[in-house]
Amino acid sequence: MEELIQLGFFAGLLMLGYFWGSVNERRHYHSIRRREKKYQSVPAVSFKSVPANIEVKTSKLVIGSTVISIDYFKRFMAVLYNLVGGRLKPYESLLDRARREAILRMKQSSPKAQLIINVRVETASISKSSRKGTVGSIEVLAYGTAINYK
Amino acid sequence: MLLSNTETIPGKEIREFYGLVAGSTVRAKHIGRDFMAGLKNIIGGELTGYSELLQDSRQEAMNRMEEQAKKVGANAIVNIRFSTSSIAQGAAELYCYGTAVKVE
Numbered sequence: 656m657e658e659l660i661q662l663g664f665f666a667g668l669l670m671l672g673y674f675w676g677s678v679n680e681r682r683h684y685h686s687i688r689r690r691e692k693k694y695q696s697v698p699a700v701s702f703k704s705v706p707a708n709i710e711v712k713t714s715k716l717v718i719g720s721t722v723i724s725i726d727y728f729k730r731f732m733a734v735l736y737n738l739v740g741g742r743l744k745p746y747e748s749l750l751d752r753a754r755r756e757a758i759l760r761m762k763q764s765s766p767k768a769q770l771i772i773n774v775r776v777e778t779a780s781i782s783k784s785s786r787k788g789t790v791g792s793i794e795v796l797a798y799g800t801a802i803n804y805k
Numbered sequence: 806m807l808l809s810n811t812e813t814i815p816g817k818e819i820r821e822f823y824g825l826v827a828g829s830t831v832r833a834k835h836i837g838r839d840f841m842a843g844l845k846n847i848i849g850g851e852l853t854g855y856s857e858l859l860q861d862s863r864q865e866a867m868n869r870m871e872e873q874a875k876k877v878g879a880n881a882i883v884n885i886r887f888s889t890s891s892i893a894q895g896a897a898e899l900y901c902y903g904t905a906v907k908v909e
Contacts, residue, residue: 668847671847671848672847672848672849675847675848675849675850676848676849676850679848679849679850680849683850683851703811703812704811704812704813704815705815705816710816711815711816712816713816714807714809714811714814714815714816715807715808715809716808716809716810716885718863718887720856720859720860720863721851721856722851722852722855722856722859723849723850723851723852724842724845724846724849724850724851724852725846725849726846726847726848726849726850727846727847727848727849729849756851772811772815773810773811775810775886777887777888777889779889779890779891779897780891781855781891781897792842792846792852792855794855794859794889796863796887796889798810798885798887799810800809800810800811800815802815
């Protein structure tokens with residue numbers, strides 16, 4: 656009986672993770688795409704300096720960061736993927752979302768900028784679970800220098 | 806104080822170098838946030854509590870760096886870099902460093 660309850664609990668967590676996780680992800684992607692369109696006019700580039708023909712009026716450091724967690728179902732799927740190897744699709748979408756969100760927040764923090772140069776993106780895993788090798792959540796930090804032309 | 810992660814402040818010229826300045830802070834998460842994060846770990850999505858915590862801590866590290874630069878008489882910091890490392894279960898160190906300079 657006790658095992659049955661445990662199994663039921665596990666299945667419940669999986670279901671919850673699957674439904675909420677996919678709804679969350681769809682919603683997040685929708686909002687990312689909408690905001691990316693809005694900030695299309697502010698290019699974020701990884702050039703180390705300003706292109707030579709541009710005269711700079713002001714410059715400022717801009718930062719954007721986010722912490723995103725993977726859901727229970729995907730974490731379970733990742734364990735299964737580990738047996739057969741290959742692409743870990745659940746984690747790919749997690750990292751993609753986090754990076755795009757961080758870059759968007761960087762742009763949002765300085766909406767009047769015309770160009771952001773020297774953009775760096777850094778990822779740190781904030782491991783929560785004690786199981787070795789599994790990542791609970793990741794932090795992505797994006798930073799660059801926002802430029803306004805003369 | 807002008808801040809930039811490029812090697813110069815765009816549109817200005819560096820007159821003097823004062824050397825490396827750095828700021829760091831070690832933060833632990835508190836139990837309420839940890840509990841919410843545990844729930845969020847099931848359904849996925851952004852951990853708002855952690856996001857804010859890290860943003861605040863990073864701001865503090867930057868403030869410390871700026872104070873250090875002011876002390877040596879600089880008016881700008883160039884080539885700023887950030888790094889995050891988890892040093893213990895539940896604690897993270899946020900570190901930032903750059904070169905203090907005088908620009909005109």
